[in-house]
Amino acid sequence: MSPLPESSVLYRAPWVVPVVKPPIVDGAVLCAGGRIVAVGRASRLQQEFGDVDVQDCDGVLLPGLVNAHCHLELSYLDQVARPLATETMCDWIAALLAERARQHDFGAAPAAARQMLREQHAAGVALLLDIGNDESCLAGFSLPGLERVFLLECLAPTEKAQENVLARVARLPDDLLTTAHALYSTRPEVLQALKERADRLGHCFSLHLAESVDEIMFLGGEKSCFTDFMAERGAGDFPLPVATMRQAGVTAVLAEMGLLAENLLCVHGVHLSEPDLVRLAQVRASICLCPGSNRFLRVGRAPLAQMLGLGLLPALGTDSITSNESLDLWQEMRIVREDHPETDPATVLAMATMAGARAMGRADDYGSLAPGQRAQILQVMSPDLCRATRATELIDILTGTGRPETISWLSGNPQS
Numbered sequence: 061m062s063p064l065p066e067s068s069v070l071y072r073a074p075w076v077v078p079v080v081k082p083p084i085v086d087g088a089v090l091c092a093g094g095r096i097v098a099v100g101r102a103s104r105l106q107q108e109f110g111d112v113d114v115q116d117c118d119g120v121l122l123p124g125l126v127n128a129h130c131h132l133e134l135s136y137l138d139q140v141a142r143p144l145a146t147e148t149m150c151d152w153i154a155a156l157l158a159e160r161a162r163q164h165d166f167g168a169a170p171a172a173a174r175q176m177l178r179e180q181h182a183a184g185v186a187l188l189l190d191i192g193n194d195e196s197c198l199a200g201f202s203l204p205g206l207e208r209v210f211l212l213e214c215l216a217p218t219e220k221a222q223e224n225v226l227a228r229v230a231r232l233p234d235d236l237l238t239t240a241h242a243l244y245s246t247r248p249e250v251l252q253a254l255k256e257r258a259d260r261l262g263h264c265f266s267l268h269l270a271e272s273v274d275e276i277m278f279l280g281g282e283k284s285c286f287t288d289f290m291a292e293r294g295a296g297d298f299p300l301p302v303a304t305m306r307q308a309g310v311t312a313v314l315a316e317m318g319l320l321a322e323n324l325l326c327v328h329g330v331h332l333s334e335p336d337l338v339r340l341a342q343v344r345a346s347i348c349l350c351p352g353s354n355r356f357l358r359v360g361r362a363p364l365a366q367m368l369g370l371g372l373l374p375a376l377g378t379d380s381i382t383s384n385e386s387l388d389l390w391q392e393m394r395i396v397r398e399d400h401p402e403t404d405p406a407t408v409l410a411m412a413t414m415a416g417a418r419a420m421g422r423a424d425d426y427g428s429l430a431p432g433q434r435a436q437i438l439q440v441m442s443p444d445l446c447r448a449t450r451a452t453e454l455i456d457i458l459t460g461t462g463r464p465e466t467i468s469w470l471s472g473n474p475q476s
């Protein structure tokens with residue numbers, strides 16, 4: 061019999077979903093010292109570990125979800141109207157900027173962001189990548205049981221902005237992590253400086269990429285809504301990578317700038333071509349899909365089947381409340397199932413958990429129920445889940461029907 065620390069606890073449940081392995085009926089998770097020690101059939105673990113404190117749970121145990129892309133600082137804004145079929149991505153960005161200017165309230169933004177963080181935790185999120193540029197929302201956002209990684213997002217569409225951003229970033233303390241907004245809004249020198257900083261500080265380099273056709277056209281020097289949008293904002297001289305875009309596509313531009321690497325996290329990726337995906341797969345870069353936001357903004361559906369075929373398992377993100385009906389990863393899983401019905405539901409669950417943890421460089425702590433992972437275990441229940449008799453049926457319900465009726469957390473401590 062294996063010796064265990066006094067604080068060990070064995071959670072026993074009708075179903076345990078490790079994500080890295082098939083679901084286990086009458087399963088159990090053994091935790092000690094804040095970490096998972098073993099996962100398997102309850103009878104086997106009880107035999108192996110003997111007189112351990114046993115806690116019986118209802119429903120399904122699974123790892124906490126990972127929201128790999130959101131902007132909590134925008135939570136105070138009323139939903140910016142969905143663009144009409146005749147409107148463009150730039151119309152939506154202009155509406156968002158106008159709404160932000162109209163409603164800007166330094167008191168309301170942090171309070172709404174904190175509330176949204178609490179809601180994310182209540183919805184089952186254990187790890188969250190928060191991208192923002194509002195100084196009032198930078199610090200003081202911790203919540204026990206939910207790790208929020210904050211990246212200060214920088215844009216530099218003009219030469220003046222470039223000067224300011226480079227000077228500001230040079231003064232930032234190392235505990236304030238940074239990233240860039242997008243290829244169409246941030247000049248190459250700034251993109252490279254931010255990428256080098258991300259490499260030095262060892263975190264992912266998140267970049268909005270290939271979200272809309274207009275973005276791809278603009279980068280390739282074709283007239284799109286971004287042409288006027290940028291000119292109206294004094295960025296008519298933005299250096300466009302026209303030749304590379306026309307010859308080899310958007311990931312060749314990334315490669316040319318030294319941005320194509322394993323720590324790159326491409327957010328959206330709706331309009332990535334097959335050669336783009338091959339290049340991303342070659343360097344083991346990550347992708348985060350935001351299917352709810354893409355549907356809201358009518359920008360198209362990401363080529364998920366091609367991504368999976370190349371061994372790219374995209375993470376999932378909600379983006380902000382200004383471009384989504386709600387910030388709900390259960391809903392994002394459901395949209396993936398609707399938009400890509402050929403996708404294996406188990407893959408969709410892995411996208412909402414393991415893929416996000418990998419993309420953030422945190423797969424040792426989050427994303428699965430496996431020995432060594434943090435003992436932050438999600439317990440979910442609903443009448444449908446209770447009726448599931450087969451593993452495939454269980455995963456189909458978990459990923460295809462939205463948020464379960466009850467969600468609670470097990471922290472790895474006895475009686476918690």
Ligand SMILES: [Zn+2]
Nearest residue numbers: 131268379380
């Ligand atoms: Zn975003």
